[in-house]
Amino acid sequence: MALTTKTIAVIAVILLVVGFAAGWFLRTPAPEVAPQSEVVFGALLSLTGSASSMGESGEAALELAVEDVNKHLLSIGSKTRIRVIVEDTKTDPAVALEKLQSLAGKGIKVVIGPQSSAEVETVKAYADENGILLVSPSSVAPSLAIPGDNVFRLCPDATHQAEAVARLMWEDGVRVVIPLWRGDVWGDDLAKATKDSFEELGGTVVDGVRYSPTTEDFSTELESLNSKVSQAIAQYGDVDSVGVYLLAFGEVVPIFLQAQNYTSISTVKWYGNSAVALDKELISNPPAAQFAIRTGFPNPTYAVGKTEKYGLVEEQIRKKIGRPPDNYALAAYDALWVATLSYLATGGTNDSDALKKALPQTAGSYFGATGWTALNEAGDRKFGDYDFWAVREDNGTFLWERVARFQVDSGLPGRRI
Template identity: 90%
Template sequence: MALTTKAIAVIAVILLVVGFAAGWFLRTPAPEVAPQPEVVFGALLSLTGSASSVGESSEAGLELAVEDVNEYLLSIGSKTRIRVIVEDTKTDPAVALEKLQSLAGKGVRVVIGPVCSAEVETIKAYAEENGILLVSASSIAPSLAIPGDNVFRFCPDATHQAEAVARLMWEDGVRVVIPLWRGDVWGDDLVEATKGCFEELGGTMVDGVRYSPTTEDFSTELGSLNSKVSQTIAQYGDVDSLGVYLLAFEEVVPIFIQAQNYPSISTVKWYGNNAVALDKELISNTPAAQFAIRTGFPNPTYAVGKTEKYGLVDDPIRKKIGRPPNNYAFAAYDALWVATLSYLATGRTNDSATLKIALPQTAGSYFGATGWTVLNEAGDRKFGNYDFWAVREDNDTFMWEHVARYQVDPGLPGRLIYERKPVSLEEQVSLKPIKLGHVGDYSSICELYSTSEKKGQLLAIEELNAAGGILGRQLEYLDRDGALNVDISVRELKDLILSEKIDFALGPCSSSEALALQAVTGDYNIIRVSSIACTEAQTVDNYNGTTLQVVVNSYMEGRGQARRIHRDFPNAKKFYCFNQDYEFGYREQAAFEEEIKRLVPDAVIVGKAFSKLGETDYSPFITAMLAMKDDIDFVQSSLYGDDLVAFTKQAKGYGFFDELPFMALYDIDVLRALGKDVPEGVYGFARGDFFADPNPKMMEFVEKYRAKYNGEYPSGWAVLGYDAIYALKAAIEIAGTTDTDAVREALKGMDFTGLRGYTPVRAIDLMMVAPTYNGIITHESPYPFPIWRDVWKIDGAEVIRPEESVLEVRAALSNRTAS
């Protein structure tokens, strides 16, 4: 049977859990049970009642998941098939318990659902007593986040949503909030959580109005709310700083219809919740929809990344229900996949205790329609962003429109990204693109490095522009060739600043150029991001607050070399330093010498040599070192690129690497260029090659890069270029503007997590605390080029110059200048 494109994409997900399955069998022998021809799961969904819109979407997601899972099982020759028994809870906790008891009588041990937290609260005790696992796609009450229980939730708990809503209220200018909420565990928890977040920002949440979930006539509640709103307006004197926070299900429709009879509450801003976002009933009722438009009424829903898998699932669900599905439908889809994969990984057991252990481990290895489904210690979704939706009218038709996203990146504070960021007349510049001017070095030995850096930057820019840009502005990339020449680079950067009016600068390759360009950016007060040139002078000696250095600097790298050499050669005392004759080479050698003498007090530098950039004949250097081989324990070098390729080929012909241990910048580009000619066992260092740091975020980048660039593997320079753009994005969004002074302040002490992990930016020098990598070259590689073995990723915090030392260097330079 030929598989559909969608099925092939879904099956690809299974490969991500193969490692988990193998690990499971190694840790815990799978129970020997006969494969069941049919595995039955249960589902408790609110197909009727006040949460039917969520229930309908979730049912469509489960139906599609059953189709895809069974198609996968058929494709691998398995006789096992899955079936889901769907029960309607009517959004009633008592009915949910009855339906769970019915499913238990049919032998069901894993249940997808229920939809609402009140239902989960009511049935969880019975589930635990009877060995039943509950996997809810939409319950979010924080009080139900209990480690070790039988409840797993495939969306984050409401504390994350509370942060998002509080932040949106605050940025809207609201300073006082009155809640109107459904009196159940979901509503109570969310009011309390949002109150804490809003008051932490400096706002006030006054006593509001709580109503029973069975209420149908809201005149009493709305009358009380109207009085509170009138009193608050009189007290604070500003209607624009007051908001109403509504926590409701589909009773939002009668509430809004009746609310129009109360003048005060129709004049203030209203804010909603996840249960109302994308609700079909609200946009189907004209008076209610008009009230929503008049009061703004943005509603958050758990956001998922628009991955390829998302697209393959979105279209069929959309066709089933005739409208855009809420994201809990995708969470339900993933929940059934994880439940099935847990069943397969444990040897097809129906033992709930075994499945309870397997399910969170499977979730941690699964990337589905909602992305990575990793759970936290309470069994809830670990990470989560939120999309805000509001009702809009177009040609007499009401629809939901995306208005903002609340984004939380690891290590960074949450922030709002508006679909159309509101701006003042003085800020109309925000309608223009953000211009990035890149100075590469293509007509030189840096051609490979600059090209790779540019490819990484362009991939990041493409992604950001597709997602709406930064602060609603698209990014424009302007590229120039500095030709590894200081005068040319300066000329090109000045032209980019004066003629093209760039907002930020990128590049160059060499450290000598970088220092010259830094003087230019200082003169014009424009920030430049350096992702190849790594001289420490950019952030210490010549610091002027205009350079963000995302690449490890020469001081850190030289110290990293010394540490690796000392670790592997603890008895080595005599060192020869062979570097390039310019800023970078001198800095790297000096840092190595300082650190090796700290580690080995009686260490001796027996010789130093510096070759010019673009050297073609290395024989004098090679023969000189070989003549001293008995007096050399290790050769340190910072040669790179075409220079290192030429040196390696010539040195190999002399038998150099058989006589002397050697370390230089053997990154992917050099390893790829040398191929089989690269000497096995030689030491290499680099700044971000993917094989040295194959974390999930890095490998996802590798896949995207290869897809864009015809199967090419990215070098570390592409990694750094990509990180450079995203670091700049983070700073601009924190600042809320592209103004240089504001972005500089945002960069100081900024948390950032990129492809190389957590790499914050120091306030004292705008230096990213980046790692340095080293290893031993091997031809045993899964890639079409040699790599390293025994990789050591040295945390940047271990080798960066201490802040007090930075101040001492600057003071010494200042005194020298003054004298």
């Protein structure tokens, strides 16, 4: 659903009347009842592994959020201060579970992350059973949209992302798609959702190639993909009507380095996903970046309005990491604010049930760097459009450039604007 400027303004005024800020924070938190002098949150981030680009920007965002939240607490006369213990999951679900168990041993009840859906899927049962709230800034697998569990996600699930990619393919003249995807809950969910959306438009999705997340040599997968693309071109008689849909993390770089050795897959359009959009490794590798440019390769990512607050936060994160952050980093920033304000709203309790009740209420009344953080019945972000980013070259430097936006309207088909 796309909110008009007028609608947002009306909502903001209403929230101000009831005591909430439409900008940085709640102005009047609930009175603290014997609060802890230091509140410790956990964070499960992919600092290494195939999602390390997202992990780096997420860590920088949380560092900034800690600074800003503590400044706010000082300004309102609170004695409470917050701290975040960051654990590296290595983008590995098994490691994520070990790290969550370690955080639980420290008495931590609210954790920002994990960042990937495969990690969320693996740790979810432990979090539910042990009263730990997970606030992921970037997990999007639709199958994890489960009402009543302990997982909250400050981004929409990928249902509309799939619709956006399918629509862009169709409007580009693509009528046959061959997917190449990461074999985990995220890849499987998105591959299915995009197939359904593309077929609803009248397109054809050929049985593609699924690979293990631990794959390093993609020669077998690319050989199979190249064969399928060749067959599709021969059958439909038009290179421009055939496209490849890639669902990958950081392995996009070795895939592109190896893909350039195959004729057919080097001549058709490629389409990407939210995990690759704004990835630093891709634009740091000239041959891989050139392949991305040659094949088009637009990648959708959750879009936010460019408000003054967004600009301030984005600029500070950019300074920390030396590049534009993805919007999931800003969602991580907002996640820590929502977690802190939920703690204050409960009067300073560490009770999981109270925090679980307060968190969606707080999110529904908070306007942060990513805008209104209202959640739906499954605990996922209720609203969200999508920007498409593609690699471009400027005087020998590779960079990401926004090339399209897909607007989601409530009850109506999404549209490219």
